Amino acid sequence: MAKLLIIAEHRDGKLSTATLELCRVAKAVASGLGLEPAAAVFAKDDTLAKEVAKYIPEVFAVCDAAVEKYTSDGYTQAVKAVVEAKDVKGVFIPNTYDGVDYAAKAAMAINAGIVSNCNKADVEGGKLVLTRSIFNGKLQETKSVTTDKFVVTFEKGAFDPAEAGGAGAVSNVAVSFGAIRTKVKEVIATSTGGVDISQAKIIVAGGRGLKDGDKYKEIVIPLAQKLGGEYAGSRPVIDSGWTEPSRQVGQSGKTVTPDLYLALGISGAVQHAAGMKGSKCIVAVNKDPEAPIFNIATYGIVADLFEVVPGIMANL
């Protein structure tokens, strides 16, 4: 039977959670598509392939120095080789930083259509129907692939990780690698030092709705101090330099789970939500009633934050 293949992701010898999330969705939809779920692991040896075999029935290991470190050329060539050798019909890849870097290239290499950044997969009439966010999370769309083979990437956190327990078969696939045109020098931390907001019980976070750096300092910091918490920001706040990078919450920053997360003027795009949706109580203040932050918040106030925050301060 043809395969539905997930591509494992790892860094520093550790599998990413996104890999286990893909195992779950692949196992959920494979039989409806008439496919068998399988995984491919590209690494210097088969240690991680054996690990992935606890989550999925069949694992193909490409063990080669060429894929010891991630590169888009290396991963694309490995995907193509496994797809051709093992009768693979569909490929699932995490929509993470690495996934975004090579998934479309892998799709091109196997002449497949790609639907990226999906959050749901359904089988309707034997066909894969994919749901994804559009317009910054305000709307969703469904799409399908019209080519014989397909590549789909999924948002991190869209599914719960699969549970371990199986003992899948691991086999090796040999790949003769061609040119790899990017050379990895090193991985560096960009926000070393600074405050560790991940331990705070209360976080007040500001977003683009604060308008400028002075207003961020006048509104967010005093409220955080009055609540005895830390102040933080979404990506635009850090991009604009309103506060330091160590205070960024989201996919490219910190993941936080405080008792109270107060989001002021933050729309709640999926990249931000990834870093804070595990908070116990989320309060959203935003004047846009359609802002996706209201879909994950506990309490919401639809109003101008500049009028709401003084009211909060006065009642504390």
Added chain:
Amino acid sequence: MKIVVCLKQVPDMESKFKIVDDKKVDESQIAFKINDFDNYAVEAALQLKEKHGGEVIIVSAGPERAAKDIRQAFAMGADWGIHINDAAVFNGDGFVIASALAKAIEKIGGVDLVMTGVQSEDLQAGTTGVMIADILNIPSCTNVVKIDTADGKAFTLNRELEGGLNEVLELAGPAMLSIQSGINEPRYPTLPGIMKAKKKQLDNKSAGDLGVSASARTAFIKMFVPVSDSMAEIIQGAPEEAAAKLVDKLKNEAKVI
């Protein structure tokens, strides 16, 4: 350096999106602008041009209205552009659009660097730049947050990773870089820039002009407003009153302060 920036005009994301026939959004209530990520790509291209000389060329697929934002990039300092004003292209899927953009880049010829935003704010696919690189058979790097080059030919790049990490990597041009927000501070057009932009060359091209024969590999089914099963309890009232109620709920209901 000859740098092409692939730019997309998108709706302002604070617009009200009303869906018509489960298929499209009503454009009559929408203001359009340059995709935020592409704006950073334009700035990054202009900075490279200022350091190494050369020209910055804008290539964009979109309807008539897109010309406004191509000229906005001209006003920032880009030199000229190609507008693929053909519904067969801009209504196509990502593969069709990438194929057309790649053809336009081939026609320009001698391009050292192709740049684009890491994704569009409206469709959030993040695949166009990578597909263009594949079609042109050039190396690519996505989520670029830092560009170093001494000669405009060999590049040291920082690629953003999860959790505040960057991967530092090297590649040789010609190459495709997709630019992440925050890499720079995009400039605002000056008045003389806006005046000059009106006279800059903008070529209209169709799929036929470019020799694009790609057909879509994906199909759109429908669009809808997401329904959350965990929607927030919206606290009503004037801002001051809502604020007071919120504090009360945080103290007595959620017990988090």
